[in-house]
Amino acid sequence: xxxxxxxxxxxxxxxxxxxxxxxxxxxxxxxxxxxxxxxxxxxxxxxxxxxxxxxxxxxxxxxxxxxxxxxxxxxxxxxxxxxxxxxxxxxxxxxxxxxxxxxxxxxxxxxxxxxxxxxxxxxxxxxxxxxxxxxxxxxxxxxxxxxxxxxxxxxxxxxxxxxxxxxxxxxxxxxxxxxxxxxxxxxxxxxxxxxxxxxxxxxxxxxxxxxxxxxxxxxxxxxxxxxxxxxxxxxxxxxxxxxxxxxxxxxxxxxxxxxxxxxxxxxxxxxxxxxxxxxxxxxxxxxxxxxxxxxxxx
Ligand code: ATP
Numbered sequence: 001x002x003x004x005x006x007x008x009x010x011x012x013x014x015x016x017x018x019x020x021x022x023x024x025x026x027x028x029x030x031x032x033x034x035x036x037x038x039x040x041x042x043x044x045x046x047x048x049x050x051x052x053x054x055x056x057x058x059x060x061x062x063x064x065x066x067x068x069x070x071x072x073x074x075x076x077x078x079x080x081x082x083x084x085x086x087x088x089x090x091x092x093x094x095x096x097x098x099x100x101x102x103x104x105x106x107x108x109x110x111x112x113x114x115x116x117x118x119x120x121x122x123x124x125x126x127x128x129x130x131x132x133x134x135x136x137x138x139x140x141x142x143x144x145x146x147x148x149x150x151x152x153x154x155x156x157x158x159x160x161x162x163x164x165x166x167x168x169x170x171x172x173x174x175x176x177x178x179x180x181x182x183x184x185x186x187x188x189x190x191x192x193x194x195x196x197x198x199x200x201x202x203x204x205x206x207x208x209x210x211x212x213x214x215x216x217x218x219x220x221x222x223x224x225x226x227x228x229x230x231x232x233x234x235x236x237x238x239x240x241x242x243x244x245x246x247x248x249x250x251x252x253x254x255x256x257x258x259x260x261x262x263x264x265x266x267x268x269x270x271x272x273x274x275x276x277x278x279x280x281x282x283x284x285x286x287x288x289x290x291x292x293x294x295x296x297x298x
């Protein structure tokens with residue numbers, strides 16, 4: 001008996017010449033929220049699709065809730081809640097009817113159906129919109145309903161694929177509150193995202209993926225401390241000035257990264273006099289991400 005909700009070892013998935021996932025190891029302990037962070041094309045969605053057996057791995061071992069995939073995917077799916085990246089709600093039905101369809105699909109007994117739906121509505125704060133047709137809901141409400149629908153059968157594990165993609169920042173915050181509530185309740189969550197702040201706020205541990213592989217894994221604060229240090233200095237200026245700051249800092253042994261109009265010089269704590277003048281700030285997960293993947297993201 002394993003204490004892991006998800007256990008992947010050496011998982012490979014190829015599409016013709018493209019290796020979408022390249023030797024992935026992933027552990028998701030029960031009761032934790034794990035974030036898969038990576039730029040577009042890193043292999044996050046492919047990983048999610050393998051966990052639901054919508055895609056079948058070419059190599060490796062996959063275990064979800066103690067069931068081996070793909071052989072036992074039906075048993076795993078019964079205890080799994082999934083929110084896809086693309087909204088596939090039935091827009092001709094009401095909020096409540098959408099939940100009812102899923103209550104049937106997941107074979108929730110007649111006696112328990114009402115309570116299950118009420119609980120999901122409450123969780124997603126959609127009680128007062130229960131009779132609204134889905135095409136009358138805002139984007140944020142639809143996304144909350146997608147999550148509510150994934151919760152109706154009280155899954156032990158929830159897979160959230162880019163849960164806040166395309167939402168404006170205020171609505172994103174509402175979704176974060178919902179995901180955080182799920183976490184607090186003890187639901188195990190695997191979430192893919194390309195929003196660094198989302199991973200930093202919600203995930204107990206993060207895997208940074210690039211080109212199908214994991215380039216770093218750990219608690220956000222540990223990853224920051226390990227790769228980017230404690231403090232950074234942000235230097236603004238003209239492109240030639242930035243290039244000069246960059247090369248001087250690198251020659252002095254600092255790690256640097258570009259952020260649009262500035263250069264961040266990392267790990268400047270305790271480096272009095274050697275670090276350039278600039279705005280001091282705490283190092284963050286975005287610094288780690290850019291250092292390790294070489295990519296700027298939204
Ligand atoms: P995004 O955030 O854009 O969804 P991602 O990290 O989820 O990115 P994937 O969608 O898993 O990345 O894609 C990984 C790679 O595999 C990409 O190069 C993609 O083009 C390729 N890929 C994914 N699905 C297929 C498919 N069905 N057929 C062919 N190539 C695919």
